[in-house]
Amino acid sequence: MTEQPIAERGGLAVLGAGSWGTALATLAARNGVPTHLWGRDATALVDMAASHRNQRYLPDLQLPTGLSFEPDLAKAVRHAATVLIVVPSHAFADMLSDIAPLLDPGTQIAWATKGFEPGTGRFLHELVAERLPGRAAAVLTGPSFAREVAAGQPSAVTVHSEDAVFAQHLADLLHAPNFRVYTGNDVLGAELGGAMKNVLAVATGVADGMQLGLNARAGLITRGMNEMLRLGVALGAKPETLMGLSGLGDLVLTCTGDLSRNRRLGLALGQGIGIHEAVAQIGQVVESMVTADEVVRLADKHHLDLPISKGVRAVLHGEVTPVEGMKALMAREQKPEYPQGLFGTH
Template structure:
């Protein structure tokens, strides 16, 4: 089969390697000719040490070619570019073609998930999502990884499962698409908070508290939005939250550490050098909490730190001194 990966960042390149390992012909697209030229000449991505691009990956800069020639399209640009890229793809996507989004985010303003953006901009497509506790650095080296393919129709999810699954990349399916995407987007906000705690020099107790209470916040919101509670106990919920809060591969955690050490979010993003999705998801998460009248104190404090200049230590103190409560979601 021919497959296209639209976006030649670390995650897009890692997924191209997985597809190529499965024997598919893979077209890896970037709008930047210099990026494709370097990838094809070196067969390596500068931010994926140890990974080599198989020969059945070819580079492309013409969006029409990849959309028309390939049976499945993997949309791997950062969340803030998904709508724009999907709009550009739309004239070249034939009815029923599967478009798999792999960015984790919620669009600010519209509060749409990434598959909802695809459905809006490419109405001819069947939208799916691939999400879970997956660092590109490890996936590209074919280290054992598990992930979830989500789609409204089980048949679509199984198609994506068949495309990607192999002995190092185990794919589960889930038809709770919104739950998969809410967990994926909001865990980045909690990971920023976990990084901030690390930047302040706090320990494992603090990290465990943020992960546990963070998944409670995400689950509360998700269930109010009609998602299934078991989704948040799975790979795209608690699984993704754990790996993003705990690993230095996580750009959200790294940005949070810098903010905890005293940088503002703009300085932190420049130092990380890649898109920090949690910064963009934080405002959307707060808007969703207000729309659905769900208490999300960690999300509230992250927004105050990022956009209102609240000192991180003061935010932690306010979280700790909130009204006494029973445990629960």
């Protein structure tokens, strides 16, 4: 019997078999959605199909029998109603180029990648519009450690799209008793929050690694939120988006949770470990390594002073030590908290 095309069954192709891609594919499969998981490591996919476990990233998660593993990218996306991209930001543009000639005309595109295009500071939705024009597109983001989602612990995220019907469709594919999915229409704001929180998490990690106390952590989170809001408003994002799950929610999680790779990078730096050794110890992509450059580039373009973000960039580039960076923040001139209103430039 000829297999029914995935598109007719509302099928989903998840591209990226790391921890987050595996967790999202598992959610969809558990919801009865025909789901294909693709990854660059064909051997790892074969092992996952045999053991129904992702031994490298989520060894404790029993993968559902309804989840298919496909090492052939063309087969993974062929006839898919929705493609969900979950690869690091530095690989995002190439992934779009790879799938462009493979997609059916009606296939919709979503991504759970957080960050900017390295070297240009462009948002990921801009790349989607450029390389896959005319398609419904959505970003999935919010405070969500893959390990906790995989374990069935309660989580809440948000899907933003200019296409309200597609946003709701993607939310329906993933929504579950312990995984609440909200919707919105501010793609730029949702992407900014998901990217910028990684930079700010390094700052709080550094402070905690230096054992500067809970007061310092709270101050950095609050002033970091201020930097996110001011940059967001300058770019045209909605403040309420950044005060929601994709901004404040993700910021709090990433700045306080030790499952965060970016926070762990900061912790290591604050403890005196060198940048290369710290990244090697984490063993996965640390998005703040490139995102800090793009945040500062955007801030300079809009004539904004973002001292925490700029300090993180300087530390990551070895221009200052963590101790020097913290001293510079504390030595800044005294001023009103909001000299020009909530979204002033200071």
